[in-house]
Amino acid sequence: MLLIKKITTAVLFCFLVSKAYATLTIDITQGVEGALPIAIVPFVWEGKDELPEDVTAVIRADLQRSGRFAPVADEDLVDRPTVGSQVNFQTWRVLNVDNLVVGKISLLKDGNYQVQFQLFDIYKATQLAGYSIKSSKKGLRRTAHRISDIIYESLMGVRGAFDTKIAYITVIQKGESKTKLYKLAVADSDGHNERIIYSSIQPILSPSWSPDGRHLAYVAYTRGRPELYIQNVKTRRTKRIASYQGLNNAPAWSPNGEKLALTLSKDGNPEIYILDVKSNKLTRVTRNYAIDTEPAWLPNGKGLVFTSDRGGGPQLYQVDLGRRGAKGKLKRLTYEGSYNARASVSPDGKKVVMVHRVDGAFHIGVLDLKTEHLTVLTDSNLDESPSFAPNGSMIIYATEYDDKGVLSAVSVDGRAKQRLSFQQGDVREPAWSPFKAR
Amino acid sequence: MRRLLELVLISTLAMSIAACSGIKKKDDDAEAAAEGTTTEASMLDDGSEASLEQRVIYFEFNSSVVKSEYQDVLAAHAEYIAGHPDLAVVLEGHADERGTREYNIALGERRAKAVQQLLTLQGVAQNQLQVISFGEERPVALGHDESAWSLNRRVELLYSGE
Numbered sequence: 001m002l003l004i005k006k007i008t009t010a011v012l013f014c015f016l017v018s019k020a021y022a023t024l025t026i027d028i029t030q031g032v033e034g035a036l037p038i039a040i041v042p043f044v045w046e047g048k049d050e051l052p053e054d055v056t057a058v059i060r061a062d063l064q065r066s067g068r069f070a071p072v073a074d075e076d077l078v079d080r081p082t083v084g085s086q087v088n089f090q091t092w093r094v095l096n097v098d099n100l101v102v103g104k105i106s107l108l109k110d111g112n113y114q115v116q117f118q119l120f121d122i123y124k125a126t127q128l129a130g131y132s133i134k135s136s137k138k139g140l141r142r143t144a145h146r147i148s149d150i151i152y153e154s155l156m157g158v159r160g161a162f163d164t165k166i167a168y169i170t171v172i173q174k175g176e177s178k179t180k181l182y183k184l185a186v187a188d189s190d191g192h193n194e195r196i197i198y199s200s201i202q203p204i205l206s207p208s209w210s211p212d213g214r215h216l217a218y219v220a221y222t223r224g225r226p227e228l229y230i231q232n233v234k235t236r237r238t239k240r241i242a243s244y245q246g247l248n249n250a251p252a253w254s255p256n257g258e259k260l261a262l263t264l265s266k267d268g269n270p271e272i273y274i275l276d277v278k279s280n281k282l283t284r285v286t287r288n289y290a291i292d293t294e295p296a297w298l299p300n301g302k303g304l305v306f307t308s309d310r311g312g313g314p315q316l317y318q319v320d321l322g323r324r325g326a327k328g329k330l331k332r333l334t335y336e337g338s339y340n341a342r343a344s345v346s347p348d349g350k351k352v353v354m355v356h357r358v359d360g361a362f363h364i365g366v367l368d369l370k371t372e373h374l375t376v377l378t379d380s381n382l383d384e385s386p387s388f389a390p391n392g393s394m395i396i397y398a399t400e401y402d403d404k405g406v407l408s409a410v411s412v413d414g415r416a417k418q419r420l421s422f423q424q425g426d427v428r429e430p431a432w433s434p435f436k437a438r
Numbered sequence: 439m440r441r442l443l444e445l446v447l448i449s450t451l452a453m454s455i456a457a458c459s460g461i462k463k464k465d466d467d468a469e470a471a472a473e474g475t476t477t478e479a480s481m482l483d484d485g486s487e488a489s490l491e492q493r494v495i496y497f498e499f500n501s502s503v504v505k506s507e508y509q510d511v512l513a514a515h516a517e518y519i520a521g522h523p524d525l526a527v528v529l530e531g532h533a534d535e536r537g538t539r540e541y542n543i544a545l546g547e548r549r550a551k552a553v554q555q556l557l558t559l560q561g562v563a564q565n566q567l568q569v570i571s572f573g574e575e576r577p578v579a580l581g582h583d584e585s586a587w588s589l590n591r592r593v594e595l596l597y598s599g600e
Contacts, residue, residue, distance in 0.1 A: 203572065203575040203576075205539055205540070205543075205575070206539070206540060221572075221575075224570070225570045226543065226571070246547065246569070247543065247544065247547055247571065249540055249543055249544075250540040263540065263544065265544075265547055269547075269548065269551070270544040270547065270548075291541065291544040291545065291548060293540050293541055293543075293544045294538065294540045294541060307538070307540075307541055309500075309541075313500065314500075314537070314538075314541055339537060341537065341538040341541050342538035342539075342540065342541065355537070355538050357537075362536060362537065382535065382536070382582070384538055384539065385538070385539070400582075428539075429539065
């Protein structure tokens with residue numbers, strides 16, 4: 001997939017995040033040949049004052065970032081219809097555009113906004129989707145992401161993942177001192193609306209979302225050593241859930257939300273356990289003198305993929321789970337290369353992404369579980385912490401750029417790439433949230 | 439002579455303890471201990487006692503094998519710690535930036551436990567030693583090459599308590 005040449009002159013979006021210090025830049029570092037052309041006519045704003053959020057720009061940026069769409073540039077729009085009845089399909093066919101989005105936004109008497117939009121198939125001259133969404137002023141960005149999701153799903157047949165969140169860790173050096181400030185942050189999937197939910201001068205690591213998107217589990221050294229915490233993202237209430245002797249690390253929430261897979265070394269060396277979140281009951285999964293860590297659940301909840309160096313270097317293994325822990329034989333998944341670690345399983349359970357070393361450099365690789373074929377998706381170095389979008393279309397990961405930790409995303413076929421950089425500090429360990437409940 | 443050396447050592451320890459327990463938080467433990475090593479080393483003339491001043495053990499990539507060159511150093515520490523049951527030592531394991539964070543935390547722990555095992559085999563009581571791994575979170579050398587990495591793959595012996 002790396003053969004695909006970089007075709008775009010980097011399209012640059014600069015946004016100001018709500019908090020002035022956190023300027024986020026998204027660079028589309030690699031576009032896609034054959035992305036679906038789509039015309040998005042700026043939604044007409046029927047209010048008097050300035051519209052507080054450029055809804056059309058958000059939708060356009062979302063679709064562009066996905067790598068699946070090539071939005072037509074504003075100046076190339078041949079017509080500016082606002083409702084379906086004004087659309088002249090013949091005009092748009094000339095532009096070689098498959099799909100068209102039109103819409104309008106009006107201010108309601110109660111201070112909320114009404115966002116109305118329609119999506120058309122130009123060649124069939126039919127409407128594919130049309131909704132009217134009521135939104136608060138604060139919710140306009142989210143409404144835009146929801147519209148992007150509807151467009152994505154209508155045209156791709158797969159649910160969009162724009163109206164989702166990412167959690168990540170930022171690390172800032174405090175002035176001249178050696179002290180670092182670690183922050184656990186949650187932001188929209190496009191990096192906007194960053195909120196810090198926990199901060200510490202001790203390391204914070206490995207955020208993992210609960211499947212309902214309400215909680216994060218993570219490792220914090222707040223008391224001088226690694227311990228596991230669960231935090232409610234909204235109320236920020238925090239609970240320590242594992243502080244055994246040794247490691248309390250690498251939490252991974254089970255698909256049904258009842259359990260956490262984790263790494264404990266209380267019995268001598270790092271082993272994978274399953275913790276029942278309600279009863280606190282522990283079930284041991286691995287028994288080996290080697291390092292066993294970084295568990296990731298299969299989406300059906302019936303097994304785990306984890307990192308183990310029982311064969312020498314770190315490789316990925318799969319274990320099936322029964323009532324008493326491991327069931328049946330372990331299966332080694334990776335054979336290519338001497339370093340494969342930190343798995344994330346695709347939502348359909350068919351692929352596993354990992355950190356994969358080639359010639360001393362650490363990239364993101366994806367393994368097709370059926371064909372056992374491994375594809376390297378990235379060409380940067382020190383790539384780590386890959387995490388699947390809930391629709392399986394993109395993988396977000398951390399890498400180094402300009403000597404700084406930044407987040408990047410790559411489409412699962414390796415064709416589209418983007419980089420999210422923040423002005424300050426290192427950003428690392430992204431975790432893509434699950435879908436919000438419909 | 440032996441008594442004098444012990445006094446020097448104890449005062450060194452006291453200094454690093456003072457450095458640790460002051461305003462500075464745990465972040466600076468490593469630095470405090472490292473400073474102790476360099477400033478006090480010249481005061482000692484006996485080889486085996488000088489070994490005690492070396493409090494960082496370095497490792498190869500993805501390895502937790504204690505290299506033979508550190509045997510004397512660890513033997514000196516073992517003798518000293520075993521001879522002072524009131525002492526407590528934290529063995530802090532670290533890794534370089536390459537590879538995954540959680541694996542590196544496990545690796546740092548394995549390195550610290552390798553040192554712990556060597557010390558206990560030589561008579562140090564288990565309860566005098568505490569293992570903590572920071573993985574790649576606390577590099578002493580920044581930079582993305584072997585010269586930095588080799589300094590970061592380490593176990594630090596941090597003396598505390600009396």
